[in-house]
Amino acid sequence: MAILVTGGAGYIGSHTVAELLARGKEVVVVDNLQQGHREAVIGGTLEVGDLRDADFMAEVFRKHKVEAVIHFAASSLVGVSMKEPGEYYHNNVYGTLCLLEAMHKAGVNNIVFSSTAATYGEPEQVPIKETDRTQPTNTYGETKLAMERMMHWYDVAHGVKYVSLRYFNAAGAHASGRIGEDHSPETHLIPLVLQVALGQREQISIFGGDYATPDGTCVRDYIHVSDLADAHLRALGRLLDGGESAVYNLGNGRGFSVREVIEVAREVTGHPIPSVLLDRRGGDPAVLVASADRARTELGWIPQQPELRDIIASAWQWHSAHPHGYRG
Numbered sequence: 001m002a003i004l005v006t007g008g009a010g011y012i013g014s015h016t017v018a019e020l021l022a023r024g025k026e027v028v029v030v031d032n033l034q035q036g037h038r039e040a041v042i043g044g045t046l047e048v049g050d051l052r053d054a055d056f057m058a059e060v061f062r063k064h065k066v067e068a069v070i071h072f073a074a075s076s077l078v079g080v081s082m083k084e085p086g087e088y089y090h091n092n093v094y095g096t097l098c099l100l101e102a103m104h105k106a107g108v109n110n111i112v113f114s115s116t117a118a119t120y121g122e123p124e125q126v127p128i129k130e131t132d133r134t135q136p137t138n139t140y141g142e143t144k145l146a147m148e149r150m151m152h153w154y155d156v157a158h159g160v161k162y163v164s165l166r167y168f169n170a171a172g173a174h175a176s177g178r179i180g181e182d183h184s185p186e187t188h189l190i191p192l193v194l195q196v197a198l199g200q201r202e203q204i205s206i207f208g209g210d211y212a213t214p215d216g217t218c219v220r221d222y223i224h225v226s227d228l229a230d231a232h233l234r235a236l237g238r239l240l241d242g243g244e245s246a247v248y249n250l251g252n253g254r255g256f257s258v259r260e261v262i263e264v265a266r267e268v269t270g271h272p273i274p275s276v277l278l279d280r281r282g283g284d285p286a287v288l289v290a291s292a293d294r295a296r297t298e299l300g301w302i303p304q305q306p307e308l309r310d311i312i313a314s315a316w317q318w319h320s321a322h323p324h325g326y327r328g
């Protein structure tokens with residue numbers, strides 16, 4: 001029996017595939033390779049196609065005996081989602097609808113879902129708990145929340161069990177050095193900061209210095225991608241053991257401002273990393289920090305690389321060895 005990983009050629013997906021393979025699981029990756037990289041899939045079977053192509057998905061489920069799905073395939077950039085909401089609804093919401101229909105037809109009833117802290121919007125309290133209000137401030141978060149709710153109603157109607165993992169800010173790279181973060185265009189803070197250290201850009205832009213935070217810049221909870229991958233395997237185990245649907249936050253429970261991230265990157269890289277203060281980016285909440293108590297208690301999940309310095313050092317190892325990502 002195989003685990004079907006949608007978006008398994010992407011950043012977090014490829015790290016989860018590596019973890020599944022390391023534990024001897026049979027893996028089938030579905031990816032349209034719009035954002036993903038063929039080279040990032042270090043084993044298993046890669047089926048290139050789109051979730052929204054019903055014939056393709058029916059064929060995938062016909063060819064492979066699928067036990068459960070881990071669903072990453074989605075558009076994930078806050079900034080772009082504010083400019084192209086239609087693209088986000090189509091790829092994320094409609095894509096998930098097509099996936100759930102294909103699963104239902106194939107009789108596959110377990111799904112681990114890649115969700116996000118962006119489902120909360122401006123937090124009611126910090127750290128954020130799973131029971132807190134969800135009121136997204138951007139289209140990306142809104143589509144992920146819609147996808148979660150869709151799974152809930154497929155559970156009610158068809159008994160599809162889901163575990164939704166709301167991650168905070170993924171960063172770092174696999175210890176093997178074989179896979180890491182490679183987005184095009186890159187919009188995430190840590191890889192962009194490291195591009196400055198590599199001499200690929202002159203400075204890092206800081207989006208907004210007037211937030212209600214200690215230094216005026218946004219605060220985020222950074223979590224190592226391999227710790228995220230481990231949580232997916234635990235979530236999968238819960239479902240395969242017959243567990244009920246659930247939602248978990250995944251973060252380290254500590255927030256770092258944009259300026260603090262840049263400062264740690266200066267220490268790790270030894271580069272001065274010049275910065276320039278710009279206007280706020282649309283849709284960004286001031287502070288996103290997780291309470292991951294539920295994941296600790298119910299999944300036994302304990303991050304192994306919680307220190308920001310180690311997370312950035314791990315990202316730096318990948319970016320300095322692969323300055324042009326998988327192309328290099």
Ligand code: UDP
Nearest residue numbers: 078187188189192205206207218258281284
């Ligand atoms: N950010 C920034 N400059 C950049 C990229 C990001 O100041 O060049 C900020 C962004 O506004 C947010 C934080 O860094 O407050 C983390 O952004 P990222 O895009 O990495 O992740 P997100 O929180 O959007 O998932």
